[in-house]
Amino acid sequence: MAKREQICLEARGLTKVFGFGRNKTVAVDHVDLTLYEGEVVSIVGESGSGKTTLAKILLGLINETEGEVYFQGQKRDIRSYRQKQEYWKNIQAIFQDPFSSYNIFNKIDSVLLDCIHMRGGRRLPYEKKVELMAEACRFVNLKFEELTNKYPFELSGGQMQRLMIARIFLLKPRILVADEPTSMIDACSRATILDMLMQLRNEIGMTVIFITHDIGLAYYVSDTVYIMERGRFVESGSADKVILTPSHPYTKRLISDVPKIYEEWDLSTV
Amino acid sequence: MKHTLRQVFRSGKFLFGFSIFVSLVLIVLIYPLLVPDDPLRILGQGTFFPPGIYVNTYDSINTSTKYTLNLPNADVRRLESKLSQEDRLAMREWLIAAGIAESEIDIENTSSLLALWNSNYDPKKSIPGMTNARRNYFIRLNNSLKGLTMAGDLVVASKNAESGGLEDLGVVKDTDYVNISEVANVRLLLLGTDNFGRDMLTELVTATRVSLQIGFVAGLIATLIGLTLGLLAGYVGGIVDDIIMFFTNLFTVIPSFVLLILISYSLGQEQRGAFTVATVIGFTSWVWTTRAVRAQVVSLRNRDHVNLSKLSGHSIAHIIIHDILPYIASYVVMALILQISSGILAEAGLSILGLGPKTTEVPTLGLIMRWAMIYQAHIQGNWWAYLPVLVTIALITFSMNLMNTGLDQVFNPALRD
Numbered sequence A: 001m002a003k004r005e006q007i008c009l010e011a012r013g014l015t016k017v018f019g020f021g022r023n024k025t026v027a028v029d030h031v032d033l034t035l036y037e038g039e040v041v042s043i044v045g046e047s048g049s050g051k052t053t054l055a056k057i058l059l060g061l062i063n064e065t066e067g068e069v070y071f072q073g074q075k076r077d078i079r080s081y082r083q084k085q086e087y088w089k090n091i092q093a094i095f096q097d098p099f100s101s102y103n104i105f106n107k108i109d110s111v112l113l114d115c116i117h118m119r120g121g122r123r124l125p126y127e128k129k130v131e132l133m134a135e136a137c138r139f140v141n142l143k144f145e146e147l148t149n150k151y152p153f154e155l156s157g158g159q160m161q162r163l164m165i166a167r168i169f170l171l172k173p174r175i176l177v178a179d180e181p182t183s184m185i186d187a188c189s190r191a192t193i194l195d196m197l198m199q200l201r202n203e204i205g206m207t208v209i210f211i212t213h214d215i216g217l218a219y220y221v222s223d224t225v226y227i228m229e230r231g232r233f234v235e236s237g238s239a240d241k242v243i244l245t246p247s248h249p250y251t252k253r254l255i256s257d258v259p260k261i262y263e264e265w266d267l268s269t270v
Numbered sequence B: 001m002k003h004t005l006r007q008v009f010r011s012g013k014f015l016f017g018f019s020i021f022v023s024l025v026l027i028v029l030i031y032p033l034l035v036p037d038d039p040l041r042i043l044g045q046g047t048f049f050p051p052g053i054y055v056n057t058y059d060s061i062n063t064s065t066k067y068t069l070n071l072p073n074a075d076v077r078r079l080e081s082k083l084s085q086e087d088r089l090a091m092r093e094w095l096i097a098a099g100i101a102e103s104e105i106d107i108e109n110t111s112s113l114l115a116l117w118n119s120n121y122d123p124k125k126s127i128p129g130m131t132n133a134r135r136n137y138f139i140r141l142n143n144s145l146k147g148l149t150m151a152g153d154l155v156v157a158s159k160n161a162e163s164g165g166l167e168d169l170g171v172v173k174d175t176d177y178v179n180i181s182e183v184a185n186v187r188l189l190l191l192g193t194d195n196f197g198r199d200m201l202t203e204l205v206t207a208t209r210v211s212l213q214i215g216f217v218a219g220l221i222a223t224l225i226g227l228t229l230g231l232l233a234g235y236v237g238g239i240v241d242d243i244i245m246f247f248t249n250l251f252t253v254i255p256s257f258v259l260l261i262l263i264s265y266s267l268g269q270e271q272r273g274a275f276t277v278a279t280v281i282g283f284t285s286w287v288w289t290t291r292a293v294r295a296q297v298v299s300l301r302n303r304d305h306v307n308l309s310k311l312s313g314h315s316i317a318h319i320i321i322h323d324i325l326p327y328i329a330s331y332v333v334m335a336l337i338l339q340i341s342s343g344i345l346a347e348a349g350l351s352i353l354g355l356g357p358k359t360t361e362v363p364t365l366g367l368i369m370r371w372a373m374i375y376q377a378h379i380q381g382n383w384w385a386y387l388p389v390l391v392t393i394a395l396i397t398f399s400m401n402l403m404n405t406g407l408d409q410v411f412n413p414a415l416r417d
Helices: A051-059 A081-087 A108-118 A126-139 A157-171 A187-204 A215-221 A239-244 A249-256 B002-010 B012-034 B057-062 B074-082 B085-097 B110-120 B132-149 B200-236 B238-253 B256-267 B274-284 B287-301 B304-311 B316-352 B365-374 B387-411
Strands: A007-018 A025-036 A040-044 A066-071 A091-094 A175-179 A207-212 A224-229 A232-238 B052-055 B154-159 B166-172 B186-189
Touching: A007 A051, A025 A051, A025 A066, A025 A207, A025 A232, A040 A051, A040 A215, A051 A091, A051 A175, A051 A207, A051 B304, A091 A157, A091 B304, A108 A126, A108 A157, A126 A157, A157 A187, A187 A215, A207 A215, A215 A224, A215 A239, A215 A249, A224 A239, A224 A249, A232 A239, A232 A249, A239 A249, B002 B012, B002 B387, B012 B200, B012 B387, B052 B057, B074 B110, B085 B110, B085 B132, B110 B132, B200 B238, B200 B274, B200 B287, B200 B316, B200 B365, B200 B387, B238 B287, B256 B274, B256 B316, B274 B316, B287 B316, B304 B316, B316 B365, B316 B387, B365 B387
Parallel strands: A040 A207, A040 A224, A091 A175, A175 A207
Antiparallel strands: A007 A025, A007 A066, A224 A232, B052 B186, B154 B166
16 A cells, blocks of 8 residues: 655654653653655554653654654754644644543534634634534534534544544645544544545545554554554564564564454454 | 533532632722721821720710619729729739738729728838838829729810809719610721721721732733743744743742842832832743643643644634633633732732732731731730631631532542542
C-alpha cells in the first residue's frame, strides 16, 4: 500500500528527558523515524515504553529535549505559538481516552464548528456549516440532528471516538496521530472504528501514525511497524517482515502475548 | 451546570451556611428600610445605656388618660428595684457591726431588712474602726431609705410666672399607670447604646453591611489578582512562572497581616476610607489563591481536552478562558468565599489595632469592637457593646466556611462522609 515516494515526516535523534538528577527519566531515547506520504505506520510497545510521549513530540504538544523533526522536507520550527497553530493545520490526533478528550462545558456542535473554522470556513453561511457537520457525522454513522445541543459526556465511548473521527474528516490533515484510539472501546465497536479510520485514510490520503500496544491490531492496519521498548526502537520494517519473522526477543514476546492474533484477524485478507 | 447547582443546594452543610448568610444579608438590606436612622447619630447623653424600652418620663406623666391598677406586691417591687444589692450589703455590714446576729439578717427579704434597719439604726452610734466618710455614707443611705418608705402621692407642680409660687398641675398616685402605646415618646433600644450614646442595633446592622462590602471588595480583588497570576504562571509556565512564583513565595514568607499593618499605618488615618482598607486587604491576600490556582492549572495544562483545543486552532487566551477556567471555577468560587471571610476578619483585626477605616464616616464591625474595647465595655460588663458584634462576625465566617465545606464535598466526592 505504501508508495514510498515522498517523505512526509522525518525524525532524527529525537530524545525526551523528564526531570533531572536522580529523578531523570529518558522517555524517548534517540529515536529515528521516517514517514512516507500516505503510509500507515504503527508504533507498538507496552505501556511506559514512550509511545505517547513520542506521539506528543511529533504533534508538537511537548517540546523535544534533543533531535530534529523534518516536516515535508523542511526542518520543523514551532517555537512560537503561532507557528504551532500553523503546524497543527497539517497534523491532527485522536487520543486514547475519549472521556477526557472533550471539554465537558462545550457542546458537540462547537467541537465540529471549530474544525470548520480551522479549515477557513468561518465566513460560511450557517446552513452550509450544518451541511458539512451533518456530512461528517454521516460518515461515522452518527446522526447530527441527534447530537446538536448535546454534550460529549452524554454519548457512549464509541460514539465519542467516532465523533473524533468526524473531526478528522472535517479537518483533512496531512498526518493523523492515532494514540491507541480503540483501547478504551469495547471489542464490538473496535473493528467499526478501525474500519472508519482506514476508510477515511483512503479517502483523503493522509499519513497515519498508529500507536498501540496490540501487535495484532498493528498488523491489521499498518504498512510499517516500529517496535518500541524503553524509549528506543528495537525493530522496524514492513508489517509482514516484523510480525511474521520477528528478530528481536521483545518483538517475539509481544507477539506471544497476543495468542489470538491469527484467530482474530484473517491474515489472508490483509 | 444546572445539575451541579442542584447538587450544591442538596448539600446540607452548604444549605445551612447559605441560609445563615442569606438571612444576615436580608437583615442588612431590610432593617434600614424599617429604621431609616443615621447609624452614627448620637441619641443618648452618656455611655453604654443598657438594652431595653426607653419611655419618656415627661410624656408619661403628662399622658392624659391615667389608669388605676391595684397590682399585688407593687410596693414591694418598687422598694426592691430602688434598694440595690450594694446598699443591702452595706446595711448588713452596719447591722453586724452594731451587734445583730448574722443569722437574723436576710438581705433578700426587703421588708424584714427595712424593719430591722429602722428599729436598729442610730446615726449617733459610734462603731469602732469606722471612718468618718463611711459614717456619712450610712447617714445618706438612711435618708434615702426614708424617702423610699414615704407613703403618699407625688405632686406635679409648675412655677407661676407672676407670683413665683408653685401651682399644682396634677397628682401622681402610686397606683397610676399609663399605657405605653399612649406615651408620645418611647424608644426601643434592643441592644442599648454604645459609648457615644448611639443606637447599638442600627450601628451594628450598618457595620455588618459595611464589613460585608469590605470583605467582598477585598475578596474580589484578591481572587482576581490570584486568578490572573495563577493562570499565567500555571499555563504559560517557563520564565513567567518563575518570576510570578518568586514574588508569590516572597509574599508568602512575609506575614500579610504585618504588611497590612505597615501599609495602613503609612496611609494615615485621613486616607483610610472603608474601601481603601478593603483594597489594601485585597492587595495583601492574593498569595494563597495564586498558589492554589497555579497548582490546579499545571495539572490541567496537559490534559487531553486542552491538547484537543490546541489542535482545534484555538489561541492561548481562548484555551485559558474556555478550557481551563471552567474546570477551576468551582475551586475559585471556594477560594473567593474564604477570601471574603478572611477579609472581614482582617478588617476587624486592623480596626482593633486602630488602623482600620476612619471613624467618622461609617461603622464597621471592627470599629465597634475597638470603641467597646477603648471604653472598657468588657471590664464594666457592658456585654451589649461587644457580644453582638462578636456573634455577628462569628456567624458570617461560620456560614461562609460552612458553605465552603459544603461546596468542597460536592466538588471533591472523596471528602463526602
